[in-house]
Every structure is written in structure tokens, then in C-alpha cells.
Amino acid sequence: MEAVGGQFFRRRSLSIVAVFLVFVIANALAGGYVGFDFVASIADIPAGIAWMASNFVPSVESFEKIGQILSSLGSTVLVSIAASCTAAALAFAFAVLGSRSVGIGGPVSVAVRAIASLFRNIPVVAWAFILLFSFKQSEFTGFFALFLTSFGYLTRCYLESIDEVSGGSVEALRATGAGYFPIVAQAVVPMSITSVISWVLYMIETNIRDATLIGILTGTGIGFVFDLYYKSFRYDIAGLVIVMIVIAVIVCEAVSNYVRRQII
């Protein structure tokens, strides 16, 4: 007897099985080529964790260094906040100029998008390497690298937020005969301010994480402290540094979640 729906459901099941088989085979081929043994890796994980636990757990002596760690962490957090906020201010101005609804349009819009995409698509680590030549190992190099990527990223986000929220009210205010800057101040800013703040908070969180990596390269902040103790085999202190970074990021996230709830 012919099944209900003909061969449709059988074919659907077969194609799901086929996709799964292709996935497994591709995985096996690729893994075999690079010599990745799945079973051995799984077996190695417990030993790896045991090693981390025995070496990276902060010891009592490591807390002697807590003052140095906290001051470096403080400077890293402050650099991240400064870079995010400066980038946000500039990115907002750029996004207003380049947006579809309020922008001056034409070549400016294209230029803004191109610049934003250039800064965004060069990874922050690459920026740090490039800037090391010009500005040497200093806090400013780290600040500048974070600033450039944040600027590119935020411009992109703000362009979208502005176009999304303010199209209608911008049109209404243009119809009243209002000039460009009053329209920006009275319509674009109030309509987009929550997403602007939200993105800055997100950027600060991301930058604190990235700043650690940048610090290793530029020899500043918490990244430098981590690098120093890691390379001198003081894993207990390095472990303490990691714990402190995690705490800082969690605190930062909690604060920004609280702020987000308040401004909606």
C-alpha cells in the first residue's frame, strides 16, 4: 500500500541521515590529515585539568603580589573605559554623518562605512603590533589599539541603530523646517541614546578582555603582570591574575546589566 504523502517523509529522513554521515566522514578525514586523535584528546583532558589545578591555584605567597596586581588591573580597566568612551563619542558623530536617515548622504556615507569597516576588520592584536613601531611599549599604544577597533565596531553599530530608530521622527522634524543640528539633538540623540549606551558598555567589557592580550604585547597593565609571572614559572601568581581578571569582567558585566535595566 502507498504510504501517506508518498515518498516525501522517507526522503526527508534519508536526507537528514545523509547530512549526518557526511559530517562524520568530513570530520574523520580532516582529523586524520592533521593527526588529531579524538579519543586520545578526550583521555588527555583529565590530566590537563589536574595539572592546571595543581599549578595555577593561587598559593598563600602569591597574595603578597595582590597590590601590584590590583594597581595594574585598575590601569587596564581605566584604559579600556577611556578607549571605549572616546571611541563612542567619535563613532556617534561619524555615524550621524554617515547614516541614511540623517546623514549628508552621497560620498560621505560611503566614506564613513569604508573607514568603519577598515578599522573594524583589522584585529586589535594587529593594530597593537603596527602601533608598537610608532609609539613603543607604552600605555598609549594599548589605548590607541583598543580605540581604533572600538571606533570601527561602534560606528557600524551606531549606523544601524540610528537608521533603525530615528527615520520617522527625523522626517517629521525636517517637515517642520528644523535645521540639521537641532534635528540631531532633539530626535536622533533621544531615540538612539539607549542603544548607544548599551553598546559602549558592551565595548568596555570586550576591551577589558582584549586589553589583557594587548598588555602582553605592549608590556603594560595586567597583561604584562601575567606575562611576567607566567614566564618566570610563578604559575600560582599567574593564576591569581586570571582570577582577578575574571572577577573584574564579571563585576563590569553586572554593572552594565544594571545600567541597561535602568535606562530602558
Place this chain on the structure above:
Amino acid sequence: MERQALLNIESVSKSYTGKAKALEGVSLTIERGQFVSIIGSSGAGKSTLLRCINRLIDPTSGRVEFDGKEVTKLGKRELRQIRRRISMVFQHYNLVYRSTAIENVLQGRLGYKSSIAGILGLYTEDEKAQAFGILDQLGLAEFAYRRCDQLSGGQKQRVGIARALVQDPLLILADEPIASLDPKSSRAIMEHLRWAADDLGIACLVNLHQVDYAIEFSDRIIGLKDGKLVFDGTPAELDAKAIADIYGTPYVKEHAVRPQGFSDAVEADVMAAAGVA
């Protein structure tokens, strides 16, 4: 009563790049204080026509003359000055939703202010008194300090009308002002616009989808089809044939199709659902 021409549109056309003409040689004259509705199917060019008048859209050819000035020839600065006397009301209200009702109303005055005063939102005492007065006239006095995203659709549109009135306009362009509203709010909005025309002498040019409202409220009705003006007359002249021409399909009046003896109950239900009863 002798009436002066306020707005004169002469063979205005608009074509968007790569597409058919949105407007084709539309000409019409509107008198001071006249209430004119524009009807036509979606895509007939109603919105484009309104926006060509205050040049939110630049017409491809033709001329628009408003209050003795040729709008189509004005520079940026003069265009902003002429826009002060042409208000606009939108289907989706186009308010700054995160600001309060009174702030939105006052923004209607931005065209009269210097850039600095506009940026900082510095309004004179007279302007504030005027704005509160208009909100009161529209029955929104108690909502003045309410944020606009907390208002109902009908209230938002009344804020939109208040913003339009505070401009001291000679003409209000209303683009589908009741298309997103329930029947009760729709009627209230149309009555407010009619009041602006009758008592304040402000000409109204209103895009509508509802033929019934157009017939009930207008002094004059314009029909657009495929960007061309196909009807221009009084509501009495808009007969079934004219409506069929405009929409390209026979139009049956709503009350004609309602079964006898059943209509009152149905209507009561509808009105109850709309929160009238």
C-alpha cells in the same frame, strides 16, 4: 465666501530612478481653509504628492507654489522657512517616542528657532503656553508629561496634530493619519482636522484609504490612479462610477451590504470592541 488660492500645484511629476512614474502631470489648486481628501489605491502616488509639496521629496518636473512663493525654486534656508507654515501629520505618528508629549509638541516650533536654541531645546514662555494650550484643546492636558511610548495610538496621533498646530501652519499635510487607528480614534482625529480647517482656517490635505471618511469630512475630494489625477470634485459628485474609476474595481458602500435587522447588533459589537460603549 470668496476664497484665495493657498497652494498651486502645476503639472508635477516624479519618477524614481529605474521605475515607472510615481506622479504624472498632477495639477491642482487648494484654497485657504479648504479640507481636501486624496483617495486612491496603495501606490497611486498619494504620499509622493504630499511630500512633493514640502519637498521632503523633490519633484522631477513641474512647480509648486505655496502662499505666493515658488517652493520648487527655494534654496535650503528659504525652504526651511516655508516649511514652518506647512505642517505634516504621519500614519505612524513619527514622534520622538522617548520624549514626553509636551516636548514633542514644542518640537513643532524648531523651525522658528536659532540652531543653538533648537539644539538645547530652549523655548520661550509664550511657546510653552501655546503648546500646553493646544494639548488642552485636544484633550491631552493630563498627558503632557507622559512619555510618548506610553500613549495609545489615538493619543499619539493627537500629539502629532498638536505638533502640527503649534507651527501656526497655513496648511496641514496628513499622510494616512487614521490608517493605524481604531474606528473611535479615527473619527476623533478626523474631527480634530476638520476643526482645524473650520475654526482655525488651516487648509488640510489628507491622504485617506477610507472613502466613507473622505465623503463625510471633505469639502473636496481628489482621486489619484497610477500617479495621475482622475477625479476632482465635491463629495456629492463622487458616485459609484467615479470610485470604480479611481480604484479600478466596483465599490460597494459598507452599509449597503449589511443585512437588514442584523446591522445594529453587529455594529454594537464592533463599537464595544473598540471601547466606545
